[in-house]
Amino acid sequence: MADSLPPAAPDADPAWIASHPRIQRVPSRDLVLFIQRHFLSAKECAGLIERIDAHRRPSTIADANGDGYFRTSETCDLDASDPLVARIDAKLAAFAGIDPAHGEPIQGQRYSVGQEFKAHTDYFEPKGPDFERFCAVSGNRTWTLMVYLNEPAAGGATRFVKIGKTVQPETGKLLAWNNRLGPGAYNPASIHHGMKVRSGVKHVITKWYRERPWG
Numbered sequence: 001m002a003d004s005l006p007p008a009a010p011d012a013d014p015a016w017i018a019s020h021p022r023i024q025r026v027p028s029r030d031l032v033l034f035i036q037r038h039f040l041s042a043k044e045c046a047g048l049i050e051r052i053d054a055h056r057r058p059s060t061i062a063d064a065n066g067d068g069y070f071r072t073s074e075t076c077d078l079d080a081s082d083p084l085v086a087r088i089d090a091k092l093a094a095f096a097g098i099d100p101a102h103g104e105p106i107q108g109q110r111y112s113v114g115q116e117f118k119a120h121t122d123y124f125e126p127k128g129p130d131f132e133r134f135c136a137v138s139g140n141r142t143w144t145l146m147v148y149l150n151e152p153a154a155g156g157a158t159r160f161v162k163i164g165k166t167v168q169p170e171t172g173k174l175l176a177w178n179n180r181l182g183p184g185a186y187n188p189a190s191i192h193h194g195m196k197v198r199s200g201v202k203h204v205i206t207k208w209y210r211e212r213p214w215g
């Protein structure tokens with residue numbers, strides 16, 4: 001049915017996301033943040049974990065701040081030509097209603113005990129030293145979609161420090177938030193902390209969309 005096709009726009013429409021079945025919007029005046037449990041199946045999550053574990057490398061950060069322990073996790077660029085990855089990529093774009101051309105490749109993140117990603121924003125600071133390098137072609141990050149692939153035995157929550165919201169990892173649970181307030185205006189209330197895993201291992205995927213097509 002033509003009217004069930006998702007939009008494929010340069011930016012997401014929060015009102016459209018809010019109309020999804022089973023969607024929760026976190027009450028906040030300062031940040032548009034949605035949660036959808038069971039966005040991915042346990043089988044899809046297991047397939048992604050297998051790929052992340054096979055191809056992981058130490059995570060890096062833009063705008064290095066001198067803290068060698070700021071982001072201690074491992075990262076993996078998932079292969080967009082892998083049929084599972086491609087299917088999940090299409091599902092993420094359909095959820096957001098964003099043109100898939102605006103998406104960075106999906107990344108996997110893996111945290112073992114004691115690893116974390118300290119409080120940060122996903123957008124690049126327009127006055128930061130790495131802005132040109134990361135944003136000249138595709139512009140800044142607009143929306144973040146993140147899916148927990150498993151539940152560590154303890155720790156590993158995501159804390160949105162400015163709005164006072166902590167989200168617990170749960171297999172298949174999606175988070176989606178808007179990093180911007182409007183064109184060229186970035187939202188400092190999107191700052192979040194991937195907290196230390198205390199027991200077990202935590203895996204997530206992150207999908208970032210850009211102001212212009214990725215290239």
Ligand SMILES: O=C(O)CCC(=O)C(=O)O
Nearest residue numbers: 117157158194195204206
């Ligand atoms: O692992 C988390 O809970 C947060 C991950 C994150 O913020 C990121 O990869 O940008």
Ligand SMILES: [Fe+2]
Nearest residue numbers: 120121122192
């Ligand atoms: Fe982040």
